[in-house]
Amino acid sequence: MSQILVNPPGTEATYEAFKFSQAVKVGEMVWVSGQVGVGAEGVPEEFSDQARLALQNLKNVLEHAGSCLEDVVETVVYLTDIKTSREFSAIRDEFISANYPASTVVGVTGLVLSSLKVEIRATAVIGSAL
DSSP: OOEEEEOOTTOHHHHHHHOOOSEEEETTEEEEEEEESOBTTBOOSSHHHHHHHHHHHHHHHHHHTTOOGGGEEEEEEEESSGGGHHHHHHHHTTTOOSSOOEEEEEEOSOOSSTTOOEEEEEEEETTOOO
């Protein structure tokens, strides 16, 4: 089996500048790099907006890998304020409302940009959705 690098349109600059792929696919497994709340207009100030963007970015990367949110078997969520974990869970329900994957939530002192408040990495198995 060979590795397939997954870098959806619009992420090429990240690949070149920071030297990592948005995801790597091997067979039916997909490992997604941490997705953050950055959109076409930059980083929104509100946590909820960042969380939705990060989840949308995760969904986009998975789709480009031939997968979907329902195929996710594990997530690791990094929060700069652990008190937002309940709010994040409610927002995640907008994207994944049943058959939740294994998940770890970690409070951190900072992310790659000081304005970021949430980062989500995931592992998916294509076709494993319940």
